Amino acid sequence: MSASQSSRDRSEGFKVEPRNKFFEVSRSIIDHEMRPGRMVTLLSQVDLTQVEQIRNQPSPSRKPSYTTFVVKAVALALREHPYANRRVCRKGFWPFGGARLQSFRRRDIAVAIERDVPGAEGTASLDVLRDADDAFLDTINADLFALSKGTVAKDDHWRESSGLITRFPTWISSLLIRRSLASPKKWVKYRGGAALVNSPSKHGVDVIQGTWSHPIGVSFGLVKDRPVVMEREIVARPTFNLSLNYDRSVMTGAQAARFFNRIIEILERAEVEMKPYLLEEAPPTREDFPTVNEPSTKL
Secondary structure, X not given: OOHHHHHHHHHHOXXXXXXXXXXXXXXXHHHHHOOHHHEEEEXXXXXXXXXXXXXXOOOOOOOOOHHHHHHHHHHHXXXXXXXXXXXXEEEOOOOOOEEEEEEOOOOOEEEEEEXXXXXXXXXXXXXXXOOOOOOOXXXXXXXXXXXXXXXXXXXXHHHHHHHHHHHOOHHHHHHHHHHHHOOHHHHHHHHOOOEEEEOOHHHOOOOOOOOOOOOEEEEEOOOEEEEEEEOOEEEEEEEEEEEEEEEOOOOOHHHHHHHHHHHXXXXXXHHHHOHHHOOOOOOOOOOOOOOOOOOOOEX
16 A cells, blocks of 8 residues: 555545455355345244253363354254255256255255455355264364364365455356355255354354354354243353244244254253263364265255
């Protein structure tokens, strides 16, 4: 920036930032993929007493994060409620194609990961935890930790998407990244299934209500002690506020309520519901199995 430009910015009280490809692609995805008119949000406070009991147990690996428990609960609920594990897609090409429901055979959960991109600090990417309903808690936790620390050199998904953004003009990279919308097979490869888990709770947010790129968006806020009524007495329990944002063209309100309540039940009964997924020794991580076969889809 020249001295004259810097002086003009100070005198005018603002500046127009230079073009940023990551911002432009992110804006394009939001503009083309977010459908707030189709989305409905459910909210509930969740008692995490049993989750904390599991977290405080001696473990050979890292203490499970709250995101680990939410991912697991969502995946188990999807297994029991397959009507929720779908999205609206298009079959064929316009004008011969039409809207169809794509159902997913596996319970793959997408997670939003913050990325440290100089000059584009608001950048986030998606990665997919495959078969989360069958995975052990420690395996999910290890994968989430690896993703949070992942770099372009270590994360294939992030390397591919960031490479598209930096190598091509914005309009081309945006189209290439958004192509998963039009292809059931590419959606599974790059976006997973129906559900996305995202949480800003580490930054102190209590409640989040938003629209996401997936037909199901699950978010949670800050974990802290709050008053809870137990056996007609007010007691302090660790809780967070959980939100479910769902596409009402995929499931009805009653279906979404049953699905949401099942997620809550799994979290509040974690010692029973998640007991089969606890390990006594350190689990393998995705770095031990770098190649994942692309799962199939069904229309």
